[in-house]
Amino acid sequence: MMFTMIKLYAFLVLLTAISSYAQQASDITTGFGAPVSYKDASLTVGRGGPMLLEDTEFIDEMAHFDRERIPERVVHAKGGGAFGYFEVTNDITRYCAASLFSRVGDRTRIAVRFSTVAGESGSPDTARDPRGFAIKFYTQEGNWDLVGNNLPVFFIRDSILFPSFIHSQKRHPSTFLHDADMQWDFFTSRPEVTHMLLYLFSDRGTPDGFRFMHGFGVNTFKLINATGHHVYCKFHYLSNQGLRNLTAKVARQLQVDDPDYSLRDLYNAIKSKKYPSWTLYIQVMTEAQALNSSFNPFDDTKLWPEDVYPLIPVGRLVLNENPTNYFQDIEQIALSPSRMVPGIKPSPDRMLQGRLFSYPDTQRYRLGPNFLQIPVNCPLHVRNYQRDGPMSYNNQGDSTVYHPNSAADSLNVSERAGVLSPAYFVNGDVSKYDNGGEDNFSQAANHYQNVLDEGGRVNLVKNLGSALSSASEMYQRRALDMFGNVSPDLKARLQRKLGLQ
Numbered sequence: 001m002m003f004t005m006i007k008l009y010a011f012l013v014l015l016t017a018i019s020s021y022a023q024q025a026s027d028i029t030t031g032f033g034a035p036v037s038y039k040d041a042s043l044t045v046g047r048g049g050p051m052l053l054e055d056t057e058f059i060d061e062m063a064h065f066d067r068e069r070i071p072e073r074v075v076h077a078k079g080g081g082a083f084g085y086f087e088v089t090n091d092i093t094r095y096c097a098a099s100l101f102s103r104v105g106d107r108t109r110i111a112v113r114f115s116t117v118a119g120e121s122g123s124p125d126t127a128r129d130p131r132g133f134a135i136k137f138y139t140q141e142g143n144w145d146l147v148g149n150n151l152p153v154f155f156i157r158d159s160i161l162f163p164s165f166i167h168s169q170k171r172h173p174s175t176f177l178h179d180a181d182m183q184w185d186f187f188t189s190r191p192e193v194t195h196m197l198l199y200l201f202s203d204r205g206t207p208d209g210f211r212f213m214h215g216f217g218v219n220t221f222k223l224i225n226a227t228g229h230h231v232y233c234k235f236h237y238l239s240n241q242g243l244r245n246l247t248a249k250v251a252r253q254l255q256v257d258d259p260d261y262s263l264r265d266l267y268n269a270i271k272s273k274k275y276p277s278w279t280l281y282i283q284v285m286t287e288a289q290a291l292n293s294s295f296n297p298f299d300d301t302k303l304w305p306e307d308v309y310p311l312i313p314v315g316r317l318v319l320n321e322n323p324t325n326y327f328q329d330i331e332q333i334a335l336s337p338s339r340m341v342p343g344i345k346p347s348p349d350r351m352l353q354g355r356l357f358s359y360p361d362t363q364r365y366r367l368g369p370n371f372l373q374i375p376v377n378c379p380l381h382v383r384n385y386q387r388d389g390p391m392s393y394n395n396q397g398d399s400t401v402y403h404p405n406s407a408a409d410s411l412n413v414s415e416r417a418g419v420l421s422p423a424y425f426v427n428g429d430v431s432k433y434d435n436g437g438e439d440n441f442s443q444a445a446n447h448y449q450n451v452l453d454e455g456g457r458v459n460l461v462k463n464l465g466s467a468l469s470s471a472s473e474m475y476q477r478r479a480l481d482m483f484g485n486v487s488p489d490l491k492a493r494l495q496r497k498l499g500l501q
Ligand code: HEM
Pocket: 072, 073, 074, 075, 076, 079, 113, 114, 115, 131, 132, 133, 134, 147, 148, 149, 154, 158, 159, 160, 162, 216, 217, 218, 219, 300, 333, 334, 335, 351, 352, 354, 355, 358, 359, 362, 363, 366
């Protein structure tokens, strides 16, 4: 009898422990996991008295709140994103040995972030601006980031100009206003911007959300196949929803009525299972073609003509999963063109070369030196000799910390990665070569005459005129000269629009 009573007592104690644990599991806790005693008041000396330093629950809460914001991205601060997959539909292994392309039908998980460029993180996302369209592929051989835009060319062709270019588009240092004079001073001083401006001030500068726009890697990359042979490559990812743009008027109205229009549209489409998708293509150019090309294939203000370098289909990008936590998955995602995998390498494209440094550098500042350990940035496998630093979450246990070593857990260097990193030859006199004067207008002229239809030309003039109307006459006249090099017709129409003789 006594034994049964003891057993019953023990059972009741266990039950109480389980139920109190279950209750604890849903209790509010401090950051260090202790249950919070009271949540609606701080600890004070009497009802009207001062607060006490010993209120550690208050300090834990407030100190964390005080540090909630991290620096926003220096560019592309406003954005939204989603997860999904990439599926190989066509074999491109004769060009590229990257593991994600190895078999038709293979799927790789992806994270995508869309963005505007110049505005702050709270700015309207229907502004006239390029849209960032950046993809992280979680491949078996590391993360590959394809950090592109919705327009196929870029403003400048030497990275040293990027900080100045961005300063001219952001806020004036004294007025803290966007300033048409700064913008057009820069644009008209660097006419290599012309081709990009024809895209930006066309209807494609105001896409209807993120789903109805294309993506382009813009910079030139190098693909290496299993024998170590290379071709140069441009990436295109074309929307299966088609292209859809907003008129300048609607875009402007949406900036007032719904500053988060593009974010909302993407989120709602995925939530209602209308999964957006894009088809990934490559254009390839051999070394011999690059040497004999009539234009510089490493100049990101240029397109590669599709009749000479046709689009080769590769696969499908599908977005079918919304983030569960915006900050965790989208604000903290770190995308960089320097994150390449075996089979993909940089070309001598001067803009790409500068970007290879800039992104991881800003990410170490924006997110901290161990940003690659944040789950959304973390590769599927990582083993190396990097250790410590703030917030090291995966410090790789008790494994050996130096190379070379004779330890049992010594790591190998991948033979495959070696084959896929063949030596290449460069020569030339070291100097600063200004490439600003290299053919700034021929592709822009073709765009004006042959790519835009008459409706497109009318809207281009309207949009350019409206942007230029806020600039001083000196810059308007400089812009007229610049656009006159594209087409006398464009200059004449703009002249009329601006009311200049
Ligand atoms: C030398 C030229 C460039 C430099 C120095 C540069 C630099 C940067 C920096 C510092 C960031 C912020 C990254 C972060 O905080 O995580 C960024 C973001 C971005 N850049 Fe560039 N950029 C350049 C050119 C380009 C070009 C040509 C493209 C398009 C192909 C591009 C597309 C993007 C995109 C899409 C993002 C946002 C990535 C995200 O969603 O997190 N950038 N850029």
